[in-house]
Amino acid sequence: MIAFIIRRLLQSLIVMLAVALVSFSLFRFVGDPIASMVGQEATLAEREALRQQLGLNDPFVMQFLGFIGRAIQGDFGISYRLQQPVMELILSRLPATLELALISGFFAFVFGVAFGVYTALNRRGWLSNSIMTLSLIGVSLPTFLIGVLLIWVFAVELQWLPSFGRGETVWIGDWWRTGLLTHSGRVSLILPAITLGLYQMTLIMRLVRAEMLEVLRADYIKFARARGLSNRAVNFGHALKNTMVPVITITGLQLGSIIAFAIITETVFQWPGVGALFIRSVQFVDVPVMAAYLMLIALIFVVINLIVDLLYYVVDPRLRVDRASARH
Amino acid sequence: MSFMTKTGTLRTALMAGVATAAMAFTSVPTDAETLRWARVGDALTLDPHSQNEGPTHTLNHHIYETLVGRAVDGTLTPRLATDWYIHDEDDTVWVFEIREGVTFHEGQELTAHDVVFSLDRARTPPSGMAALHAAVEEVTAVDDYTVHVRLAGPAPLYVQNLTNTFVMSREWAEEHGTETAPNFAAGEEAYSVRNTNGTGPYMLVEREAEERTVLRVFEGHWDDAPQVTEIIYTPISEAATRVSALLSGEVDIVQDVPVQDIARLEQTDGVSVVRGPENRNIFFSYDMTSETLASTNVDDNPFAHPEIREAMALALDRDAIRQVVMRGESQPSAAPLPPFVNGWTEEMHAYDAPDIERASELVSGIYPNGFSVDLHCPNDRYLNDEAICQALVGMLGRIGMNVNLVSQTRSLHFPLIENWETDFYLLGWGVPTFDSQYVFDFLVHTREGAYGAFNGTRYSNAELDAMIQSLATETDLEARDATIAAIWDQVMEDRIFLNVHNQMLAYAMRDGINLDVHPENQPRMTSVTFD
Numbered sequence: 069m070i071a072f073i074i075r076r077l078l079q080s081l082i083v084m085l086a087v088a089l090v091s092f093s094l095f096r097f098v099g100d101p102i103a104s105m106v107g108q109e110a111t112l113a114e115r116e117a118l119r120q121q122l123g124l125n126d127p128f129v130m131q132f133l134g135f136i137g138r139a140i141q142g143d144f145g146i147s148y149r150l151q152q153p154v155m156e157l158i159l160s161r162l163p164a165t166l167e168l169a170l171i172s173g174f175f176a177f178v179f180g181v182a183f184g185v186y187t188a189l190n191r192r193g194w195l196s197n198s199i200m201t202l203s204l205i206g207v208s209l210p211t212f213l214i215g216v217l218l219i220w221v222f223a224v225e226l227q228w229l230p231s232f233g234r235g236e237t238v239w240i241g242d243w244w245r246t247g248l249l250t251h252s253g254r255v256s257l258i259l260p261a262i263t264l265g266l267y268q269m270t271l272i273m274r275l276v277r278a279e280m281l282e283v284l285r286a287d288y289i290k291f292a293r294a295r296g297l298s299n300r301a302v303n304f305g306h307a308l309k310n311t312m313v314p315v316i317t318i319t320g321l322q323l324g325s326i327i328a329f330a331i332i333t334e335t336v337f338q339w340p341g342v343g344a345l346f347i348r349s350v351q352f353v354d355v356p357v358m359a360a361y362l363m364l365i366a367l368i369f370v371v372i373n374l375i376v377d378l379l380y381y382v383v384d385p386r387l388r389v390d391r392a393s394a395r396h
Numbered sequence: 397m398s399f400m401t402k403t404g405t406l407r408t409a410l411m412a413g414v415a416t417a418a419m420a421f422t423s424v425p426t427d428a429e430t431l432r433w434a435r436v437g438d439a440l441t442l443d444p445h446s447q448n449e450g451p452t453h454t455l456n457h458h459i460y461e462t463l464v465g466r467a468v469d470g471t472l473t474p475r476l477a478t479d480w481y482i483h484d485e486d487d488t489v490w491v492f493e494i495r496e497g498v499t500f501h502e503g504q505e506l507t508a509h510d511v512v513f514s515l516d517r518a519r520t521p522p523s524g525m526a527a528l529h530a531a532v533e534e535v536t537a538v539d540d541y542t543v544h545v546r547l548a549g550p551a552p553l554y555v556q557n558l559t560n561t562f563v564m565s566r567e568w569a570e571e572h573g574t575e576t577a578p579n580f581a582a583g584e585e586a587y588s589v590r591n592t593n594g595t596g597p598y599m600l601v602e603r604e605a606e607e608r609t610v611l612r613v614f615e616g617h618w619d620d621a622p623q624v625t626e627i628i629y630t631p632i633s634e635a636a637t638r639v640s641a642l643l644s645g646e647v648d649i650v651q652d653v654p655v656q657d658i659a660r661l662e663q664t665d666g667v668s669v670v671r672g673p674e675n676r677n678i679f680f681s682y683d684m685t686s687e688t689l690a691s692t693n694v695d696d697n698p699f700a701h702p703e704i705r706e707a708m709a710l711a712l713d714r715d716a717i718r719q720v721v722m723r724g725e726s727q728p729s730a731a732p733l734p735p736f737v738n739g740w741t742e743e744m745h746a747y748d749a750p751d752i753e754r755a756s757e758l759v760s761g762i763y764p765n766g767f768s769v770d771l772h773c774p775n776d777r778y779l780n781d782e783a784i785c786q787a788l789v790g791m792l793g794r795i796g797m798n799v800n801l802v803s804q805t806r807s808l809h810f811p812l813i814e815n816w817e818t819d820f821y822l823l824g825w826g827v828p829t830f831d832s833q834y835v836f837d838f839l840v841h842t843r844e845g846a847y848g849a850f851n852g853t854r855y856s857n858a859e860l861d862a863m864i865q866s867l868a869t870e871t872d873l874e875a876r877d878a879t880i881a882a883i884w885d886q887v888m889e890d891r892i893f894l895n896v897h898n899q900m901l902a903y904a905m906r907d908g909i910n911l912d913v914h915p916e917n918q919p920r921m922t923s924v925t926f927d
Contacts, residue, residue: 099806099808103807103811107524109527111845114521115814118522150606151440151589152590153585219637223644223646227644231640231644232646233630335634336636338631344606348437351776351807
């Protein structure tokens, strides 16, 4: 077990380094940060001096090693754009993104499973058909368009919900600023959470439905019915339980992509999270922020994968036996 | 675990503020008027000298003040300086008389020493304002309310460079170790990035960068109290969301209205739109000097032929671009100069109707099979920049020029001009000094030293360079204007620029709010009035 974890951790480290290398080499194609940092009156000599000072003229390898060296010490530098320490910037924006991602992930899971089960059990009902049709819209419409449509209907026409921002926020301790404890914070969360979670919800729903239909045809379900068990016990006690293993895996992994791909939703709703910070940093060629953000996202994916792997190891006894016997 | 509602304390503080305001000045409306103001981007920093950038200056103008201000008609107005003039005996010295009885938000008295300190801070790298003060040799305080600025030579228009140079308290800066502008490379955040102490009409109450900034009226301000007593400033980067926020009543003023929404907003009940010309021209320019071009399929440089440059001017249909691309929101003109800038004339503004037949003849006279060339264009810098380029590609296609459009983000586009890596490009240029010299210095003069940084044409005319340099020190304004006119004649004759139009600005706001368009796109909320 320990050897397994150590091996996994080493692999994660290599993944992080690879991400750093790839993203760092991409930055050279994003553009020249100097152009956005100085005013139009700056002379060519001043531009060159700043470039030299920031180490942008150093060879690629030197820049990369310097970045890794400082990153290990937790120093990601100062944002070119906002002149604040990068780590502090990202940490201050992270709660907004995490709250949005967790809430939308939770709703996607609950509604996805509920709709999935319903449409699997009532395959020909009109309601199932309409849910399936609507879910097609969820998969095929781009997030951007869904967001703008929701704003138009619920903020401009009906004026029920706010169109942008996070509402009032409250500090919990020194690091976490939450919108969940105020009324305006909670209503501000609704539209972005739906926008971000809609795709995941349809994905989970379709997965649950397909798995459920598969399981319902299995012999043990037929046997359970033959034993005279109630519909409820068969559907939920046996069928649903057996469909949940892949669903939970997918949901866990999707959480990573919800955090990483909140960028569009955050931009549309002016949600002050790390995704919006990243997209503006790209426009400005704010290399320190881009580098730190990509490392953070890589870390989130690596950690989630690690946890999933460990859970498999713990949950599934067959895995343990196989590996143990392979070792001997 | 401690819970604290930020807006809760804000509200209490605000009420206390309003109560004191009402006691101090009876002219202040007793009900607090809050203005919710949205625009596309946030100020980059609150440091007064770090960045020479529009949105940063716009916000800082509410907290800090400059010696002279810029009115909506482009003229200079007294601010912290009550008077300014060139010294009687020495024409290299500018004299500024500083307003008496001005205090900073934290209570310090403004004196000439603060002004000297601020001008020195602004002209010392890494300040972003340094280039505007490059000619300054020494700033001295003659007495507590008089400042002398000595320049390298006579500089009749130096005062025009001061409209965005803010004054801060020397005592405060020294106390917080922020005597120089923040240094990007130092790796430390400066105190002045998030904390302010200005003399301006509003004080900073709360700021979350890129989320919201709250300003409250400063009761100790020397000028008449503004009608707006609280400003809530929110950047909303997405155009559709920004307009929606106005329509749903969540903001009162939207500064950057997308061109395609102007007509619709004007027809919406409860919303009004004001427009005005911006101080920014959009034009094409080309390498007209090199022997050969990298991106063309012919052996010489087509842009070196005056006939080709003339043909392009004849092919450009500015009215079509105005109607189709800009939806009527632009001021087409032949010269890259906004009307309120010194040196502008009616003749420079007038442009010919397109003549495709004549243009085709000019091109085929030199290149019977036409020629091809790359056009570089930014796609996120100016209003509809990429669409303007696409329109030009079509127009030039009709006269035998096969233009290959390369449009990309601003951070990739501008280095091409800086490094002379583009043959043909789009550029927008504003004139913050409101004088033609600024255009000549950066775009026409041969590239050397502080001159010609954006001269992507490689144009170099020694005679013109000498005339341009003379502008900086010529104190006889009539003779100076004559030189400016002569330079423009040459520039227009040589067709260095293929100008398209001057951009228009539009602000949308709730009915009942009045605000004029500022030519530098720096509206002052102090000038807002309510019906």
